[in-house]
Amino acid sequence: MPSLPFTLRQLEVFSSLATTRSFGRSAELLGISQASVSNQIKVLEEQLGVELFDRKPGRRPTLRAEGLAFLDDLRKFQIAGEVLAAHRRKNCEEVERKVRFKVLVGQGMFDAYVRRKLDQFFGAHPDIELEFEAQWPFGQLIRAVESGQFDFALINQRADHPVLNQFRELAMVRGGVYGHRKYAEGHDLPMTAEALNKLPFILPKATSKQEREVLRNYERHGIIPRHIIGHTQYYDVMAAMLDRGLGVASLSDAILPPAMRKDVIMLKSLEDWRMLYFRKDLGTDPNCNLVEDFLISSVLDDPDYPAIRRTRKTVPA
Known part of the structure; x- marks a missing residue:
């Protein structure tokens, strides 16, 4: 079996920071120092040979494209780990x-x-x-x-x-179509269906029942996505894509991490x-x-x- 270029602790720290987008909040949740969170991420990136986060002074860390892909694969890794752990023999x-x-x-x-x-x-x-x-x-x-x-x-x-x-x-x-506030520039809120139709959309896993149900509900509100830029079966990945301004999606308010609610806003309300x-x-x-x-x-x-x-x-x- 090949040696892995990361530790389980590094994965835990990465997952927390990807969710909270705050070194301080992750340090609090994990019971370690902010410096330790920063160091774990730095070492992980060095071992992988890619930058996972954009980090700029005075701004929250955001996932880069490589970080989004790593987060998606981490979810699969966690599921596989749970399956393997189920083989443990119990007393x-x-x-x-x-x-x-x-x-x-x-x-x-x-x-x-x-x-x-x-x-x-x-x-x-x-x-x-x-x-x-x-x-x-x-x-x-x-x-x-x-x-x-x-x-x-x-x-x-x-x-x-x-x-x-x-x-x-x-x-x-609340429920509706959410996206980065940049998409609201030059528009009154709520945005019209015609304006939304021109935006890039993110949908659930392609060809799934979930995707068809989302599209049917969009159609009921006069929304017909013309530009679908991606599919994902994970809400945290979808939320991260919204935060990066990559597209818009149908969500409930509860799905968005608090750190994202400043920049990711409801563009049009749908059903609660x-x-x-x-x-x-x-x-x-x-x-x-x-x-x-x-x-x-x-x-x-x-x-x-x-x-x-x-x-x-x-x-x-």
């Missing part, structure tokens, strides 16, 4: 005492809010094991929950779709998005309440979550 007694739950969650919500709080939850509740499946927030999520394979679900759904009885609405966030919660009937197991409280609070109690309405209910005792 029989540990298997006996652990309680396992399967959780479906929207990809953007998982990456931005849930994932970075998991270490605290697992540290406080070592006997609870959560298996997450993160997907894009489209119709197949509802069907996946109805299949009965998930114990919990925390997903987003466009507000123009009906809420099924087994789901509970927790919050509402509901955050929906599902919990299977698992009896009176108190562990269910712990999981429920964690899932809901990890999003709604996060100061960066831009809810325009919250309908959270108290977790049952």
Whole structure:
């Protein structure tokens, strides 16, 4: 096996900086100094032989084209690592005492809010094991929950779709076409569909059901993208492309990292998005309440979550 030109710690630091776009914030989240964050990135770039970030005095670091490509491949590397880790042999007694739950969650919500709080939850509740499946927030999520394979679900759904009885609405966030503020120059907001049609668009993975659903919804609003400059299945990559001014895309407000919300703005509002919660009937197991409280609070109690309405209910005792 060839030696890798990076360490897992360097990948962790890179992933954090790509999300926060702040050396100070990444240092705080990782529990290290800003100098250490800067040094880890510098060494990573030297080992790879490419510059991943544009770094200019007085401005936030932004991903270069090489950095966007590296971030995309890092997501695949992380998924492969999780698959390999699943081969770990567990002690029989540990298997006996652990309680396992399967959780479906929207990809953007998982990456931005849930994932970075998991270490605290697992540290406080070592006997609870959560298996997450993160997907894009489209119709197949509802069907996946109805299949009965998930114990919990925390997903987003466009507000123009009906809420099924087994789901509970927790919050509402804005949705629309987002892009760098440079695209709004010379235009009144919201931009017209005719003006948007001339802009470069970024879509979900090519030829996917998600892409077709996005295009159908655009058409309902008179938006017909004439210039599609790229596809990606990862929200963080899409957000980074918006931040670099490479194109525009349909998103919910909650997907954008706080550091990007100054430069990436809503160009035209579309449907708002509901955050929906599902919990299977698992009896009176108190562990269910712990999981429920964690899932809901990890999003709604996060100061960066831009809810325009919250309908959270108290977790049952």
